[in-house]
Amino acid sequence: MGEKEGEKKYTIEDLPGVGEATAEKLRENGYDDLMTLAVASPKDLSEVCGIGEGAAIKIISAARKYADVGNFETGEQILERRREIQKLTTGSKNLDGLLGGGLETQAITEFFGEFGSGKTQIMHQLAVNATMPKEKGGFDADVLIIDTENTFRPERIVQMARAKDLDSDNVLRRIHVARAYNSHHQILLAEKALEMAKEFPIRLLIVDSLTSHFRSEYMGRGSLAERQQLLNRHMHDLLKFGTINNAVIAVTNQVSARPDVFFGDPMAPIGGNIVGHTATFRIYLRKAKGGKRIARLIDSPHLPEGETVIQVTEDGITDGV
Template identity: 60%
Template sequence: MPTKSKKKSKLDVENNEDPTEEAPLVMPEEEEVPEPLIEDLPGVGPATAEKLREAGFDDLLALAVMSPGDLADQAELGEAVATKIIAGAKKMANIGGFVSGGALLERRREVLKLSSKVESIDDLLGGGFETQALVEVYGAFGSGKTQIGHQLAVNCTLPMSEGGFDGDVFYIDTEDTFRPERITQMARGHGLDPDQVLSRIHVARAYNSAHQMLLVDEIKRMSKGLNVKMIIVDSLTSHFRAEFIGRGMLANRQQKLNRHLKDLKQLADINNALVLVTNQVHSKPDAMWGDPTKPIGGHVLAHASTFRLYLRKAKGGRRIARLVDSPNLPDGECVYQVTQEGLRD
């Protein structure tokens, strides 16, 4: 007697599915781990976090590179609390320990280079002005220090594809030499809208050395929401030179200058930015041979500078830039000119 076949369910017939076939496995999506906040640090509650943010510290790296005394002063905290916060930030940000040379090389790939739009200068600097570096440009009056500052401020606003950083610039003017009219000329020389360029350059006049140092703290507070890629101080030593006179005040001057340079370098590291400082010079009367022109600032500035460029005038309105110190490039020099539209080969 024939057996009756089992009827398939209506759902199986419609979907033509094999009831024995296993459903495909669906892998759960990996959840993104959120970036740690300063509230995640040990001993940091809402009140302390608010103090830190008001002082310009809104990420772990900014805290990790501070010293306890500086953080205590700027955020109005006890030094013991500041020490605990910094230790926690270093641990959570994973900095402060040893790394392999390969890991450091990989980290160096984050470094950007700003083109001067002068081929000879870029070649001298191995492709341009580096971020995470403090570049000192020194020379006599009229050698073109401020012109380089103005030109790089304009170039910083250029798109990355054109050798710029597409970034914002903070310009500390200590000698009242910043001229928006000159920025306008240089912007037009690159075919840029001068108004748009000027809107991305934030300028402050420093009236003394204490004010100059405070403006660096102001940059930390103002940089929220901005793509800070360059800080210019023109000139670095003018106020220090005028206020601390004589050998009796030399040690105090050098200590303050050292602190100022350290704060600037921190801004460069935290923002992956370029710091450019111009510097005055003096003539060394007892020099028996060679060029008697020496930069102000002594060993403190010499050790703090990543790259040092010495500018001087040449015949026919040209300028000579000499690279006198670099951690990875040979000494050398190049010739360029300053035109109405900016720096040119």
């Protein structure tokens, strides 16, 4: 219990090696509490603050000690912490069931599929749902959307909000959208999200789409390593945001055809192992007849693979009938 009390008492100035100038640099770059420092990487910290990597490691390890992270825990303690995790409804009982009750906080849920498979529609629906009261499966919270392909439509939010008997003006006020113009801007916006969360109660962060800028800017095998490194950093920033704010992270991803697949579905999500290993839940969306979509859960730490049918209508995402 002493550590937990210490977390409230200590500030970043109390960390060894952090004077006034370093503290100011840390705060300017978004490292303004013990938890953000505790989960930082020494390389990033040394670059933004102009300090040696050795000094950065000392600062991070002290922050971990004060914030009580990075230690081994019993399974019982982890179960207790997982009780903080909440679930956000998708609007479809079928899809909620596939995800074990909805989208988990402190995790990245990736929806991938071809153009027109319903990815952006689901993102709009999640944004509306997060503003709903808790008793309706929402968080009564604000939403951040990083829009990389200019796909956000406030008119669609109004339609979906009215279908749920919500005040559409209030819903729009609680959704904060930033257009990302390239991959570096996208990474910067994910870092800025931590500052936004101090001003607004943000419990859902959406990136639509995760990989489009990375794919168009880093073409060819020569730039693959750099692309994957940046994508890895970006995804860990998103995960850090989810962990610190007990928020849902929902991302969309495109697919590309694999020429070596002769049987079965040749479509694979972009981003390779980096995205595959960092996303906690992965859902593959496919078009079906009459506005229906088939959603298949292909990756989860504890849920079985399976698929279900959902419907994309003017009112939003519902169960496929």
